[in-house]
Amino acid sequence: MRIDSAEVIVTSPGRNYVTLKLTTDTGVTGLGDATLNGRELAVVSYLRDHVCPQLIGKDASRITDIWEYLYKGAYWRRGPVTMTAIAGVDCALWDILGKATGRPVHELLGGAVRDGVLVYGHANGQTIDDVLADVGRYLEAGYRAIRVQASVPGLDSTYGIHHDGTGHTYEPADARYPTENVWDSAAYLRFAPELMAAVRAEHGYDFHLLHDVHHRLTPREAARLGKSLEPFDMFWIEDATPAEDQTAFELIRAHTVTPLAVGEVFNSIWDCRHLISNRLVDYIRCSVSHTGGITHLRKIFDLAALYGVRTGSHGAGDLSPVSFAAALQLDLAVPNFGIQEYMGHLSPAEEVFKTAYRFEDGYMKPGDRPGLGVEIDEEAAARYAYEPKSLPVNRLRDGTIHDW
Incomplete structure (x- = not known):
């Protein structure tokens, strides 16, 4: 063959x-x-x-x-x-x-060790009231874990907010050249605990609550954030600080017990070896499509298992249904699975990619089709031409380029 x-x-x-x-x-x-x-x-x-x-x-x-x-x-x-x-x-x-x-594929990886893959959805909004309503919708839909983001008061734009009224959260890759956003860490640090407090007060503690920092804080700021969010029983805070410096997590870990997740921008086992082997994170978030596929990601997950670190793979909508299906196959087979990000895909993706996975009671079921369980309609694919788009760029109030 x-x-x-x-x-x-x-x-x-x-x-x-x-x-x-x-x-x-x-x-x-x-x-x-x-x-x-x-x-x-x-x-x-x-x-x-x-x-x-x-x-x-x-x-x-x-x-x-x-x-x-x-x-x-x-x-x-x-x-x-x-x-x-x-x-x-x-x-x-x-x-x-x-x-x-x-x-x-999961049978070829040793077989399933669970019946379904726990996924988290993305609730967000321009105001806290918008967020509370969105969390309610996810809970009614059966989600057991929800990531929460909201616009920071005083900033014109904030990462992770609903895109074009679709109900899905997507990075705003909408322009041929990058748009420029303004960021203020002090305003964010004041607002984040208020947001989480409101979510718990309105909806209680019977679901997992997650939050994405998106690499925007210094290690000391991230430690402060983690400490301030401890009363709200966070499942994790994600990408608290730029991930190039793995030792930065030593300072964060020393000052908070809020679980830490990182890894969506990693490309190999070497990018996260120190974090895993020193137990500086609780969840490793590498994606199957950016980390060399199933073969290499399995090695990362096996290393993580040795140190009690669980998986939490990146699953943004900028990865295709083929990627998500591959992630589910691996999620089903690894003993140290933690959770899987699920953002869904904008229409008309369903015309191009024919999938077998399904959402059921907070879990994703990959189905039993041979292989990954996804097929592509090439005639439909040809109807949707490539569109040049760029992710935004972040600047501080004084104009300094900052992590987006």
């Missing part, structure tokens, strides 16, 4: 997505997500110009060997472009193996 063709499909049904489709000489196809939000075409070029020609003729069942070939053979290792491209190949190969054997 050798790879006969490799096709990169770029489509924008609500968001830009890059999908790698591999076809074997036996006619079996596999899909992998290779989307890198705001830098999609860099991955497209890496795949089309460098990776795809090297795949033709290779044995599609030798997944680990191909992973090593693409990682070590490039010499220039790691990085989001390289690892996203490798992830696309890796997940497509797992999809092929599942279809060829007639089994869902």
Whole structure:
């Protein structure tokens, strides 16, 4: 069963997505997500110009060997472009193996160790009253875990708020060139405890409450935030400080018992080894599409299991349904699973990607289709052309560039 063709499909049904489709000489196809939000075409070029020609003729069942070939053979290792491209190949190969054997991928990874995957939704709004209403809607829908964000008073824009009235939260990648937002950490630090207090007062404590800081605080500010949120029984605070400095979490950890999650911008096991092995975080949030696929993400999760760190994979809407399906397959199979982010996908994504997973009583069920459980309608994909878009840039009030 050798790879006969490799096709990169770029489509924008609500968001830009890059999908790698591999076809074997036996006619079996596999899909992998290779989307890198705001830098999609860099991955497209890496795949089309460098990776795809090297795949033709290779044995599609030798997944680990191909992973090593693409990682070590490039010499220039790691990085989001390289690892996203490798992830696309890796997940497509797992999809092929599942279809060829007639089994869902989680069975090939050792079988399910749970019946469903706990997911969290995204409640938010311009005001606290808006947020409270949105949390109520998620609870009525059956969610057991909810991430909460709100506009910070006095700021024109805040990360994580509803996009275009859709009810889904998406990073506002809406412009050809980056828009510039203004950020004020002091205002945010005053407001965040007020927001969480209101949520708990209105809706109680019988659900998991999460919050995303989005890398915007210094370690000392993050420690202060964690301490101030301790009364509200947070499931976690996410990305409290820029993740390049793994030792920064030592200071945060020393001053608060609020659980910490990080990892959506990581690309390899080396990016999080110190955090995991020193138990500086409680949840590791690497995504299957930005961390080299199922093969490499499984290694990260196995390392985390040794130190009591649980998984909490990134699952934003800028990753395609193929990525989400792959994440669910791995979530179902790893013993140290914690939770899975779920944002849904903007219409008309459902025209392009045909999925088997379903939401039920707070959990996602991947289904039992062979492989990843997702197919792509290429005719529908062709109707939605790529749209150049950029993520925003953050500045402080004095004009200094800040983490977005």
